[in-house]
Amino acid sequence: QVHLVESGGGLVQAGGSLRLSCAASGGTFSSYAMGWFRQAPGKDREFVASIGGYIGGTHYADSVKGRFAIAGDNAKNTLYLQMNSLKPEDTAVYYCAAVVAVGVRVRATDYAYWGQGTQVTVSS
Secondary structure (H helix, E strand, C coil): CCEEEEECCEEEECCCCEEEEEEEECCCHHHEEEEEEEECCCCCCEEEEEECECCCCEEECCCCCCCEEEEEECCCCEEEEEECCCCHHHCEEEEEEEEECCECCCCHHHCCEECCCEEEEEEC
16 A cells, blocks of 8 residues: 655746655555646646656656656655646646556556645746
8 A cells, every 4th residue: 555645736937846746655666657647627637747667767748748857766755746837727736646567657547546636826
């Protein structure tokens, strides 16, 4: 069983930056594929970024490629999402997710464990 707790959300102006963190407890962190998803009001949850279990590697949604960076710290059992050049359309609740898997995972249905989410609001 893995417990995930996100932090780092908040209110930022367009063009600004935020770094989200996801602290994981339980399991072996390096064996998990980890992902960030987001859900805006009235919209479906969408994939943002993933970092692969065991072999690493990263994958990003086209909408955030070049602006966001996902990284994991095995020593701290913590996943990060550095978000730069934020846009109002990035406003959403951001969730981190985990599943024991080799490589990245991009579908929400692939993930077994979810955090409670953290709100990111980007003002124009």
